[in-house]
Amino acid sequence: RIAYVNGTYQPHSGATVHIEDRGFQFADGVYEVWSVFDGKLADFEGHMTRLARSLTELRIPIPMTAQALERVLKETIRRNRVRNGIVYLQVTRGTSPRDHAFPQDTPPSVIVTSKTIDLAKGEALAAKGAAGVTMPDIRWGRCDIKTVGLLPNVLAKQAAREKGAYECLMVDEMGLVTEGSSTNAWIVDEDGKLRTRDTQANILRGITRTAILKLAEAEGIELDERPFSVDEAKRAREVFVTAASSFVMPIVSLDGAKIADGKPGPVATRLREVYLEQAR
Ligand code: PDD
Numbered sequence: 001r002i003a004y005v006n007g008t009y010q011p012h013s014g015a016t017v018h019i020e021d022r023g024f025q026f027a028d029g030v031y032e033v034w035s036v037f038d039g040k041l042a043d044f045e046g047h048m049t050r051l052a053r054s055l056t057e058l059r060i061p062i063p064m065t066a067q068a069l070e071r072v073l074k075e076t077i078r079r080n081r082v083r084n085g086i087v088y089l090q091v092t093r094g095t096s097p098r099d100h101a102f103p104q105d106t107p108p109s110v111i112v113t114s115k116t117i118d119l120a121k122g123e124a125l126a127a128k129g130a131a132g133v134t135m136p137d138i139r140w141g142r143c144d145i146k147t148v149g150l151l152p153n154v155l156a157k158q159a160a161r162e163k164g165a166y167e168c169l170m171v172d173e174m175g176l177v178t179e180g181s182s183t184n185a186w187i188v189d190e191d192g193k194l195r196t197r198d199t200q201a202n203i204l205r206g207i208t209r210t211a212i213l214k215l216a217e218a219e220g221i222e223l224d225e226r227p228f229s230v231d232e233a234k235r236a237r238e239v240f241v242t243a244a245s246s247f248v249m250p251i252v253s254l255d256g257a258k259i260a261d262g263k264p265g266p267v268a269t270r271l272r273e274v275y276l277e278q279a280r
Contacts, residue, residue: 001080080116238264
């Protein structure tokens with residue numbers, strides 16, 4: 001495998017950044033994940049726009065033009081012979097002797113990796129439906145920025161794994177679901193309305209989420225962009241999560257309790273189908 005590190009392509013096994021990199025010491029950096037279908041990047045523009053926003057919000061200089069970055073992503077995919085999978089990009093505030101305040105005139109660090117994903121495995125899980133758990137959301141107040149500061153997300157995902165679940169839905173102090181540890185969360189409520197939390201409210205504006213909102217509208221599915229509680233999720237007709245890495249994944253149980261009949265519902269199944277059609 002090959003990784004891109006600050007201007008060069010290196011064997012993945014030995015690719016490193018410096019011990020004083022601010023990504024390593026302060027989680028002072030941002031990232032993006034694109035899915036790759038048949039060697040093509042899904043929604044390059046959408047992720048690029050969000051990357052630029054994340055960098056601007058944190059005042060990290062934009063390291064290169066969108067065109068240059070696209071070339072690097074494509075070259076990384078090519079060198080790794082990825083047909084279907086993901087490409088990961090991380091930009092940090094660079095390498096400088098440890099000091100909390102920003103360094104002066106330090107170029108950002110840029111790394112890119114990619115890996116193949118077995119689409120058949122995801123299809124099999126989506127057909128069966130995945131398990132979900134819930135945990136308090138203990139993150140900071142700027143979850144709209146896609147930073148590499150993911151420790152609460154790591155703890156949430158680990159809690160899910162230890163309970164044999166696929167994803168952990170994080171819950172605010174009002175009992176409302178914010179999002180999954182690495183996904184946006186959705187329900188089809190008791191009235192048949194598609195619900196997902198609005199993005200004013202301290203969650204990541206998922207690129208897949210935006211795509212699904214459009215597709216749902218085109219499918220004539222009634223939408224209600226507003227938070228839902230854990231109780232509403234447990235009583236819902238359907239629960240599912242979305243992300244570049246999992247597309248649309250039906251959640252058929254929550255904290256051990258079955259959602260509806262415990263099988264993937266028609267809305268999630270249809271949205272997964274049309275999402276995959278348009279992404280390809
Ligand atoms: N995660 N919410 C969180 C907290 C996320 O980390 C992600 C993506 C999403 C979905 O965003 P998108 O649809 O743009 O992928 C929502 C990526 C895939 C990850 O951390 O690997």
